[in-house]
Amino acid sequence: MGATTDLLGALRERLAAAPDADRLRPLGLGRVIAGPDALAELPAAVAALVPAGAEVALLADRMPMRRGEEDLKPAVRALLEADFEVRPVEAGPADGDVHADEETLAALTAAAAGVAAIVTVASGTVADLGKAIAAAHRLPHLIVQTAASVNGFADDQSVLLRSGVKRTTPSRWPDVLLLDGPTLLAAPRPMSLAGLGDLVSMFTASPDWLLASAVGIDESYAPTAVAIGRDHGEELLELAPRLAGDDAAAVVRLAEILAVSGIAMGVAGRTAPSSGMEHTVSHLIEMAAASRGAQTALHGAKVGVTTIVAALVWERLRARIEADGLELRFPEPAAMEARVRRAFDPLDPSGAMAAECWSDYARKLERWQANRSRLERLAREWGALQPRLDQLTVDPARLVAAMRTAGAPTRFSELDPAVDPDTARWALANCHLMRDRFTIADLACFSSGWEEADVEAVLGEAASLGAGL
Ligand SMILES: [Zn+2]
Incomplete structure (x- = not known):
């Protein structure tokens, strides 16, 4: 080779x-x-x-x-x-x-x-x-x-x-x-399938990074760092069925694409090319498990499942903006701080975890508030961003089909160990509250809303594709 x-x-x-x-x-x-x-x-x-x-x-x-x-x-x-x-x-x-x-x-x-x-x-x-x-x-x-x-x-x-x-x-x-x-x-085959799961994060993490730059919260976006990994997206989906069999060449190719994805993060100097909403949901699942002293599934297995849901959030929000326009909200810090505490205090009653998350989140919220005029312009000119998003996002149904033909888990219940529905709902609803990185969940929260009903609606769409809970 x-x-x-x-x-x-x-x-x-x-x-x-x-x-x-x-x-x-x-x-x-x-x-x-x-x-x-x-x-x-x-x-x-x-x-x-x-x-x-x-x-x-x-x-x-x-x-x-x-x-x-x-x-x-x-x-x-x-x-x-x-x-x-x-x-x-x-x-x-x-x-x-x-x-x-x-x-x-x-x-x-x-x-x-x-x-x-x-x-x-x-x-x-x-x-x-x-x-x-x-x-x-x-x-x-x-x-x-x-x-x-x-x-x-x-x-x-x-x-x-x-x-x-x-x-x-x-x-x-x-x-x-x-x-x-x-x-x-x-x-063990679940390890290669986890590699596939870690890689599909490119379909949601890279548009998340572009979005973070468009809203002025992370100005570091580097198109070439994204492209060197994302250029393999189509090939990856086509490679997936071969991972179901004993195909050494397919696993070597998967490892090469993983290497390219690692290089993308290395040259970007950050994990952003392959870490967006899907990784934050996975982190929250780990935090919830750790608070009970429990283990979770392989990293990439969790990320594959959460990527499908994040891809659906992308699809849903883009369709909504196209239909109704983008109306932005600028919530008060006190309201968001209360929400961060509601999310994390049950895991850590000492309040230390919520305080750590809030100190990161508050920076993001502050930048969001400070960028108001730029954001209102972005809302008016959202159409200009669409072609670039088209190049980065994926049809969630195609993603699910590829993962299923590989034999990779697509539902929280298929992970080993499984993630129970309440934990999955909690992790999805609160993923944007843990750190200062801006993802599609933040845009949902600051526009049409990212509340329990929204999470439920996305999980309903996921279920119809054979994914989600
Ligand atoms: Zn990862």
Whole structure:
């Protein structure tokens, strides 16, 4: 799959020539090696970065993983030992549940001191730790990605726990991302389907970001950062049915599109190209579960389900504006503060969670109030935004059909564990109240309304498509 190298090369050229290049950060990912036997290229990829015989840290958790009939981790170690000295650095306890907390990061960083490079064999949390350790030691870092489950591998951010709270933290781009067909196919299928779910967020997050810029709340919108991911939208929907079978090439392609989506976030310097309303709903579901000490489904599985609902909100609100025009509301801070407290105090009676959300939300509301004349102009000239929105949004029915043919969950009740209807309704109704990012739920709230009845109406439309509760 030499096309992969071309993909990065073409991306580099496109980024350099972009009219909005001044808004983009440099692409720090050196290579993506993808294909049916990409793992065989690992030793040469390491040799391109460190001297022969150098010591290399091999970072992984303790869970056994397969690559076809082989045991993956011993296979990687044997490959590396032919040319390098290998220092195994094992993360987490024997049951494999690794947390990216301060203590774990410090211990692993110490364990990797003095090596010439880090090879991480992982997905998710351990890959995030690898990027943070590589940043701490300023070391070359190669990731053998073990699942096509999220888009967070190919960027320079790590989700780490700070005092128990998940925070996106600057870390370091990997030098090499290795996408090996038999390895990715051996991951449990729900993980690839979660990768699909994380990717479809482009259909709602990118119009959310454009909207945030149109209302003057987030001026950072970079069309090229959106386009490099969104250009794969059609291909992604067509790829979905192949994810239902044992099609290694399809899973590798999914992983490549995930990498491009990660790159889009990396060059944008923010998660906005693929994090909008759908991610805020997913975050609220996690917050509700955490307050009960419960687990939630895979990140991308939740995001796939919430993206369908967000796509319906987009469709519904656009139709309404076209029919009736856009009439804007400018609610008083006291009323919105009360609403934030009603939403979050039941989860955290101490009031700390509501206060944290309100401090973020208040900034958004303040900017909304301050932009009144600009917003009233936007309302009059909404039509000018339509062609750009047409390029970014998706027909929700098509989205549901693609996800269903892949075998991905499309309903909250199909998630593992399921999200109960009351929690889903609560998360949808209050998603815009948690942070300062502006999404379609905010525009609904500040125009025709985002109240219980509106949420119910959207869920009714979702049900008719085979999605929603
Ligand atoms: Zn995501």
